[in-house]
Amino acid sequence: MIRSEGTTAKVNVSPRTATGTAVRWYAASVFPGKEELAERHLRMQGFDPFVPRCEKTTRHARRIETRPAAYFPGYMFIALDVALQRWRSVNGTFGVRSLIMQGERPLPVPSGLVERFIALTGRDGLLDFRGGLIAGASVRILSGPFAEMIGCLDRLDPAGRARVLVAIMNGEIPVDLDSRELVAIA
Numbered sequence: 001m002i003r004s005e006g007t008t009a010k011v012n013v014s015p016r017t018a019t020g021t022a023v024r025w026y027a028a029s030v031f032p033g034k035e036e037l038a039e040r041h042l043r044m045q046g047f048d049p050f051v052p053r054c055e056k057t058t059r060h061a062r063r064i065e066t067r068p069a070a071y072f073p074g075y076m077f078i079a080l081d082v083a084l085q086r087w088r089s090v091n092g093t094f095g096v097r098s099l100i101m102q103g104e105r106p107l108p109v110p111s112g113l114v115e116r117f118i119a120l121t122g123r124d125g126l127l128d129f130r131g132g133l134i135a136g137a138s139v140r141i142l143s144g145p146f147a148e149m150i151g152c153l154d155r156l157d158p159a160g161r162a163r164v165l166v167a168i169m170n171g172e173i174p175v176d177l178d179s180r181e182l183v184a185i186a
Contacts, residue, residue: 023081024104025050025114028090035070038095045089048079052117054127055158071127077114082106139182141162144171146175150185 028049028055041185042049050154056069070076074083078099080087085104091098114158122128133139139153141164153172165172 010170023079023153024111026080026082026087027100027109028078029100029163030074030076032074032096034095035073035076037074038093038125040091042078042096045093047085049089050077050079050114050118052077052121052127057070058129068126071117077109080106084175088097131162133162133179133184138185140185141166141175141177142181142183144177146147147179153182153184 016145028038039049039051053067053068054072057064057066061064078090080090082105086098090096101107117127121129125144133153133156135153135155137153139151139162141147141149141151146164146166148183151166152172154163154164156179160179162177162182164177164182166173166175167173
């Protein structure tokens, strides 16, 4: 179960129901900007929705505002047991356009995908792709021309880009990388 203070993100995942059938995650298309409304109404009906969120910075009239926003605007995930639950009522929920379908049945999301997003969600309800990386930490570069080199993480932005200071030829050279190409070392 994940709870967050500033948002309504609460996920209760039970992999199997009492009868032994598997609960799967399904994607639903929602109206733009209505993810929170759809999430609230789905919870009132007894469903377990999940909306991955990240921080979004907007500028308007010389004012900068950072707020939580859907990582996949217009989409959310819902844990369902299509054999036992009345899943068709999801399509009539306020804020929801429809479940993503394959023929007459909802199309399940690949196993492990939503669970991975849930694992990457921090206490604040936002996705955190840093994987334990913090500025000033020693890191090893995993791929590319600087593979297996050790450096010091200079900065890490929310988009997943990292700047690493690598010691080369009696100096520190800044190298910009994707944070997935780094691993923290002790």
